[in-house]
Amino acid sequence: MKKVSVSIGDTLSKQVEEILPSREGLESLMKKRKIRLYLGVDPTGVNLHLGHAVVLRKLRQFQELGHEVILLFGTFTGLIGDPSGRDKAREPLSLAQIRKNMAAYKKQAGKILDLSKTKVKCNGDWLSKLKPEEFLKIASCFTASQLLERDMFQNRMKKGAEVWVNELLYPLLQGYDSVAMDVDLEVGGTDQMFNMLIGRRLQKLYNDKEKYVLTTPLLLGLDGRKMSKSYGNTVNILDSAQEMYGKLMSLRDDLISHYFELCCEVSPQEMEGLAPRDAKERLAKEIVTLFHSKALAEKAAQEFNQVFREKKNPSRIPEIQTTRASLTLTELVLEAGFASSKSAARRLIKQGGIRVDKRVEDNPNTLVQLKKGMVIQAGKRRFVKVV
RNA sequence: GCGUGGAUGGCAGAGCGGUCAAUUGCAUGUGGCUGUAAACCACACGCCUUCGGGCUACGGGGGUUCGAAUCCCUCUCCACGCACCA
Numbered sequence: 001m002k003k004v005s006v007s008i009g010d011t012l013s014k015q016v017e018e019i020l021p022s023r024e025g026l027e028s029l030m031k032k033r034k035i036r037l038y039l040g041v042d043p044t045g046v047n048l049h050l051g052h053a054v055v056l057r058k059l060r061q062f063q064e065l066g067h068e069v070i071l072l073f074g075t076f077t078g079l080i081g082d083p084s085g086r087d088k089a090r091e092p093l094s095l096a097q098i099r100k101n102m103a104a105y106k107k108q109a110g111k112i113l114d115l116s117k118t119k120v121k122c123n124g125d126w127l128s129k130l131k132p133e134e135f136l137k138i139a140s141c142f143t144a145s146q147l148l149e150r151d152m153f154q155n156r157m158k159k160g161a162e163v164w165v166n167e168l169l170y171p172l173l174q175g176y177d178s179v180a181m182d183v184d185l186e187v188g189g190t191d192q193m194f195n196m197l198i199g200r201r202l203q204k205l206y207n208d209k210e211k212y213v214l215t216t217p218l219l220l221g222l223d224g225r226k227m228s229k230s231y232g233n234t235v236n237i238l239d240s241a242q243e244m245y246g247k248l249m250s251l252r253d254d255l256i257s258h259y260f261e262l263c264c265e266v267s268p269q270e271m272e273g274l275a276p277r278d279a280k281e282r283l284a285k286e287i288v289t290l291f292h293s294k295a296l297a298e299k300a301a302q303e304f305n306q307v308f309r310e311k312k313n314p315s316r317i318p319e320i321q322t323t324r325a326s327l328t329l330t331e332l333v334l335e336a337g338f339a340s341s342k343s344a345a346r347r348l349i350k351q352g353g354i355r356v357d358k359r360v361e362d363n364p365n366t367l368v369q370l371k372k373g374m375v376i377q378a379g380k381r382r383f384v385k386v387v
Numbered sequence: 388g389c390g391u392g393g394a395u396g397g398c399a400g401a402g403c404g405g406u407c408a409a410u411u412g413c414a415u416g417u418g419g420c421u422g423u424a425a426a427c428c429a430c431a432c433g434c435c436u437u438c439g440g441g442c443u444a445c446g447g448g449g450g451u452u453c454g455a456a457u458c459c460c461u462c463u464c465c466a467c468g469c470a471c472c473a
Contacts, residue, residue, distance in 0.1 A: 224425095230397090231414085246423070253424045277422045308423050343434060344416090351417040351431065365437095379416080380423060 011061040015054055015262055017190050017215040020197070026212045029184065030067070037062055037185035038070035040123070040177060040192075042077055043101040048108040049234040050287070051189075051219040051227045054262050056112040058187055058216055063117050071109065072177060073102050075124035077170070108237050111291060126180040127173055138172050141205055142198070147171065150194050175199035178211050185212040219262050222251050241292040245300035246381070248284035249308075256280055263287050313375055317385040322370060329354065330364040338378040353379050 008030055012023055019026055029035060039059055048056075059069050075098055102122075106115065147153075147168050171194060178186060178199030186196045196213040203211040220226065221233030228234065235247045251259060253276045260268050260279075264286040271279045281301065288297035306312045322335055330345045333354055339345035346364040348354055354361055355377040356368065374386040 250423055253422090256424090275422085276424070280422085280424080304423085341434065342436090344432085346436095347431060348417065353417045379418095 006061040006064045008065060011058070011065060012214075015058060015216050017217045018193075018213075019215075020200070020213045021210070025210065026185065026214070029210075029212075030065070034067055035062075035184040036068045036070065036182070037187055038072050038121075038177075038181060038183050039187050040072045040074055040174065041105060042074045043098045043105065045097075045101045046105065047229065047234070048105070048237040049227060049229075050237070050259075050263055051234070053112060053237060054216045054219055055187060055189060056109055058214070059118075060112050060114065062187075063114050068119065069113070069117065070119045070121055070181060070183070071106075071113070072181070073098075073105070073120070073122045074174070075102075075122040076127035076173065077123070111237050121181065123173075123177050123180070127176065130173075130176070135172075138176055138202065139169070141202060142172070144168075171195045171198045172202075175202045178203045179206045182207055182209070183211060184209070185214060187214045187216070189218050190215045191218060217262060220255060220258060222247060222255070224252050224255060235287075237291060239291075241288050241296040241300045242303060244288050244291065245284045245297070245304055248287060249280055249304060251280055251283070253280075256283060259283055259287075264290060308380070313377075314383055317375060317383045319385045319387045321387055324370070326367050326369045328364065329356075329361055329366045329368055332356075332368050332370075332376060333378070336376050336378070336384040338376075338382055338384070348378060 008027060012019060012027055037059070039055055046052075059071075063069050102120075106120065109115070109118075153168075174195045175198030179202050183203070186199060188196055193213070193215055196215070200211045200213055203209050218226070221228065221231055222235065223231070223233045225231050225233060235244055239247065248259075256276060256279050257268050257271065260266055260271060260283055264283070266282070266286055271282065274282065285297040285301055288300055303314060307314050320336055327335070329349055330342055333339050333345040333349060334342060338354070339348055349362055349364045352360050352362050357375055358377070361368075370386050372387060376384045376386070
């Protein structure tokens with residue numbers, strides 16, 4: 001990722017929800033010396049999305065200012081298998097899997113961070129060596145009610161749902177990371193606030209050091225719900241320029257400024273007076289440029305307009321091959337991967353969702369003579385070409 | 388350990404002997420209106436079908452009945468209450 005120029009002021013204010021115990025304290029420390037900060041992540045297989053990017057970009061800014069950034073993988077958590085959300089019964093990961101996930105994570109994070117300047121660590125290195133007596137010592141730094149005060153636990157108990165002891169104790173282990181690495185600052189999303197504060201307390205008791213905590217706001221998904229893979233409302237870091245652009249154009253209007261603030265460096269004032277669609281176009285180009293390039297962003301915009309404004313075919317269409325010269329429309333739709341079953345394919349066709357060479361075909365039993373270059377379309381945005 | 392209540396489609400959650408492929412909400416898909424925005428409207432949303440219908444499904448297994456998601460037995464799992472915590 002290209003160099004970004006930053007100031008301490010921006011770094012400590014933009015895309016920042018809160019700095020504890022105080023912004024001023026952190027600022028003066030940063031002016032005094034190089035600080036050590038970290039972000040902790042779980043080595044579960046993840047596709048990083050724009051939400052993750054908010055934190056990573058924050059780290060990058062610290063890097064640009066010359067501070068030491070550590071990327072910490074929670075290999076310990078991964079090996080044991082964090083049981084929170086018991087119905088999901090998270091499987092403990094194998095060592096090989098963890099390695100693979102870490103590599104994948106690094107690759108994606110490398111789109112934002114300068115990996116040559118990033119230290120990578122694993123908390124399994126120290127947590128797995130932690131003796132019971134040491135662990136109890138850590139535990140004695142907190143009272144049960146301190147650990148139980150979190151909203152999620154309170155809510156669960158109110159509802160009569162269970163709170164597992166290991167869930168209660170996990171923050172302690174995570175907090176101990178701060179001590180083990182002797183850091184000055186931890187960065188994370190607001191959802192990590194509690195855990196980060198545990199680390200702050202431990203760092204004070206163990207190393208008599210002020211560990212600062214910086215939280216970044218959580219980015220909402222394209223539809224305004226929590227950004228999550230299961231909602232299908234994410235923009236992934238590894239998305240192609242085209243995909244990224246298209247997704248961003250489907251962003252809900254009322255989230256435009258939210259995205260401007262959290263995902264790029266353009267000041268929201270620049271957007272004032274722009275029509276929502278145009279603001280979004282600007283936003284999409286800006287973000288695509290960040291992860292790809294200016295040229296690709298322009299190209300994506302052109303392509304987008306071609307397909308959705310002018311209703312032309314995209315310039316690149318996935319291709320399918322069939323051995324048969326003719327088949328029913330239902331079979332064709334199935335071959336194209338537009339439907340998961342014949343019933344679904346028929347449904348799609350009957351509802352007028354299928355076009356063959358731009359003409360709507362609504363009879364599932366039509367025999368289609370395949371021709372080279374024939375384009376099948378489902379809905380507005382799924383295309384396939386016969387070769 | 389004892390007792391009580393549960394297990395239904397992607398999720399939530401009705402149904403409690405036939406009219407149930409299963410009400411409803413959310414999510415999703417297609418069409419309409421648009422700016423691939425939102426909101427809104429319409430339709431669809433198990434699988435197969437020669438579009439008549441057929442098949443498989445309400446935690447697993449067994450039974451009662453002409454007929455079961457619905458009743459009985461049993462197994463598995465879950466929640467809650469009590470007991471244990473000397």
